[in-house]
Amino acid sequence: MIELKDISRLFQVGEQTVHALDNINLTINNGEYISVMGPSGSGKSTLLNIISLLDQPSSGSYRLNQQDVTGFNDDQLAKVRRENIGFIFQFFHLIPRLSTAENIEMPMILAGIPAVERKHRVSAAIASVDLSDRADHRPDQLSGGQRQRVAIARATIMRPSILLADEPTGNLDSRSGIEIIELLENLNRQAVTLILITHDQALGDRAARKIRIVDGRIC
């Protein structure tokens, strides 16, 4: 469960202070499917960064799964991220020199999971995104849709309760985009909280709960 209370995020741009987020109050329950929409510069990405603990709010409090994470240091945040949150990015963010299997394995290496267990979970994850015949391919040998499926397998390998997808279809053709969204929605049906950030109205409308952000406020 995500509970944001009076969250503000200020940026200093020259002499001006910009309110990227202005007193946001938002509660997202486990298993929800929620889309966040809004024009560029509205604060969607900042909200995503705060939720995903990549960024810290200037004020306000954030409780993630009944735990106040507002004052956590870098390494504590890394651990919380690792265990609770899976990321899916517009530009995939795969490590170019690693194979499909190795990219998917990475979060488990960072978590210190033993090699034997890693191997089992990786092959299961590869099968679940239908890439068994591409396990040893490097990202540059895969299509965009395949890359995003690798990214999804990587995001879910630690069995996080929350999936954050930032424009997951932004770089894909519409057919691959639909495939990816269906994959994500399927995960949501397995009780994973899915937060989808998008420009695409049709995509946003698929979500059960829709949030719109303008000028750092939810409206």
Next chain:
Amino acid sequence: MKDTLNQALTAIFAQKLRAALIVLAMSIGISSVTILTALGESARSYIVHEFEALGTHLLIMLPGRSETTGGQPPIFGETPRDLTLEDAEAIARSRYIAAIAPVSVGSAPVSALGLEREATIMGSTAALRRVRHLNMAQGRFLPQTDIDQALPVCVIGQTIKNELFAKQSALGQWLRINDRRFRVIGVLSSEGQSVGVDFDEMVIIPVASAQILFNNHSLFRILAEAKSKKAMYQAVIDIGQIIKRRHDGEEDITVITQDSVVNTFDEILSALTLTVASIAAISLVVAGVLVMNVMLVSVSQRTPEIGLLKALGASQSQLQWLFLTEAAILSIAGALLGLLLGKLALFLFQMLYPNFPVILPTWALMAALLVSVLTGLVFGVLPARKAAKLEPISALAKR
């Protein structure tokens, strides 16, 4: 641990040229350190050995006092009293001296069977063999006789033997030196040069015979062997007192102990080795800076990847170790390659100069390895810290 190593290795192999350049720089540093240290060490041990071959407790007495205080020379000129056979006999009676070999040296034509050449004639006693550790190829050395007994016998070196008695045995033949005849009783085995004295071109005759031959009663020097290393220093004092008694209260000889010569050379050459190695070590530091440079470039090139790793839950220490391991692997690879190059160069050097003993001391090897790994780590810390401290969002945003 193993995973960190794996990750670092794949990262290195992803940028082969970069890795190769770093390794090359490091290896040049290491190989120059090892080569220079080895050459310095070898020169030192070569010279020390050379002097130690003179005999372990050797004392060398020269007539005259070498002044070390400087200042004006005395107006009347100090005519040094000669060292004589009697002086040698008196010194031989010292209880710290095990053996004594008076030496007089001259040059004279030697001939046999119609062949003639110029040779260095050394007059000495049977004790010379013990004091200078000479080995015989044939026959025997000078007989044990009274010091003033002028026997007409001689011992010759290899070159003399080959040139005057080319195809036949020299033993028992007559050798003419100036106008006197000496019977050859022994041939020295070839020793090569020993501190500038070439025994191969030498004819050794009893010291009393040499004094008659050259009509000269002074000795060139006296070689003595002390009974032990400890006795050597007491022997120096004792010899001084004996000479003082015999030379009207003047201690007008110079006594050189072999270990003082060895120590001096040892110190000079050790200092030289250290200096040369330190100069070479600068190249290691340069290599270290290069490692840092390349690692920094690598960090900025891999900023998105670092951001991703952070997003996936990598802690600061994990990232730091990842980059440190990379730097360490590159340094170690460089060090090993450098050692290999160094060994190869030393091997080639040994092929060119087989007589010069080339030794690479283990301490130098270890030190070079240690220093390279340390430079790698020290210069790797800054880039690694930079990577660990990157803000994940800004790192991810950059692409």
